[in-house]
Amino acid sequence: MLWRVRTTLPDRPGALAVLALNCGEAGVNILGLQIFPGIEAVTDELVLRTPEDWGVAEIAQLIELSGGLSVVSAPCTEAALTDQPTRYVQAARSILAQPASFPEIVAMLFDAEADPAPGSDGPEQDVMDMTVGDVQVQVRRTAPFTATEHARGSAMADLVSDVLERGRDQVMTPTLGRRVGGGSTPEYSVEGDHVSAMIDGTAVGLAVVRPAQGDDPDVRPVTLRVDPAWQRRGIGTRLLTDAARLAHTMGATEIVLTTRADNQAVLPMVLAAGLRGRIRMAADVLTVRVPVRELKPLPR
Structure with a gap:
């Protein structure tokens, strides 16, 4: 074995x-x-x-x-048993080809583990923080990260930041409110706990601010979905921004989104929204936490 x-x-x-x-x-x-x-x-x-x-x-x-x-x-x-320098070179090549895959790649590169269940007696996990723009990416595991690995992670994050900065127009989500397919401009409406994106009377995106869960009433889960045919057009970024402001209006100090580890839309979306988010990678789950206390409230 x-x-x-x-x-x-x-x-x-x-x-x-x-x-x-x-x-x-x-x-x-x-x-x-x-x-x-x-x-x-x-x-x-x-x-x-x-x-x-x-x-x-x-x-x-x-x-x-x-x-x-x-x-x-x-x-x-x-x-x-794969040669370690080879792993890092391959990871760098993958990041250069698709910078948005950075959270998923570093999670595999540094053997990220699943978070222990709340209240469990599992071993305490070490955390490595990497910063891309204003977004903090975290990976966790039981084995402590060494100074060498922290340096490697920081270098990888700097690589992503450089690539995104050089190709911002191509890599980042388009400007909010721009015309999308068919010359249509999305219309956004707020009703109760959700924000909708409408194009020609059809809903193409939805963000819902859910009730607080667990022991922290100030943290609100958010679910966000954009029709696949309308993705990568700035709609998800606008929905995230409005959902964050709506959560603030509802009394939250932070929102949480959970998705698959291979969801490559998350990093560009958070960066384009200009939010100081924190992306946590744990095995095959990606969690985004965004503080909202300093955002302008969204009228309902």
């Missing part, structure tokens, strides 16, 4: 040799090794092939016997 394991070893000669010796004696094969240097300690990521009946406890015992601390392990596939 294959495992991806992270541990911190003391930065002294022979530390890896002790680990390799103990692995060999236990019948564990080290198939991959990535080293993240530190000042007093070194973080090592290993791909191990263990006996089939081994689990997290056996791996932790072996690593700790070898002097390792902060052991985090999880099952993996042979994809974990």
Whole structure:
């Protein structure tokens, strides 16, 4: 069975040799090794092939016997053996080709995990923040992010910001209110808890501010949908902006949108809206949180 394991070893000669010796004696094969240097300690990521009946406890015992601390392990596939520089080059190429895919790509690149269920006793997760324009992108996982990974994530975010800035007219959502297909100009109306986008009397988009859930009455979930035939025309951006203002009118301080991790419309939409959003990636779920307390209220 294959495992991806992270541990911190003391930065002294022979530390890896002790680990390799103990692995060999236990019948564990080290198939991959990535080293993240530190000042007093070194973080090592290993791909191990263990006996089939081994689990997290056996791996932790072996690593700790070898002097390792902060052991985090999880099952993996042979994809974990991909050359790391190659992974980053491929990720950069994908981002250059489609900057809007940045949240999804970095989530896979840094092995983002699902958020623990509220109230669960799961291990605390570490967070990496990356900034694209005014939008903060977060990925989370149990294994702490190293200084090297923070630097790589920041460089990736800078790459996206540069690409978006250079090709803003092509990449970003069109100007709000511009004429779209057929020479029509969308009309937006507010009724109760929702904002509608209408073209020639037909609804092509809808944003609904939902009742607060959980223990925080100041946070309102928002659902937003644009007819596929009318996407990438600025409608979603306008609906997001109006929904945020409407939520403020209704007493909220923050709105939350949840969608698939591969939804590439989200990053350009939030950037084009000029909102200081926070995009959180967790496994296959993308969550957008936007503070609304400083927005101008939207009359109803």
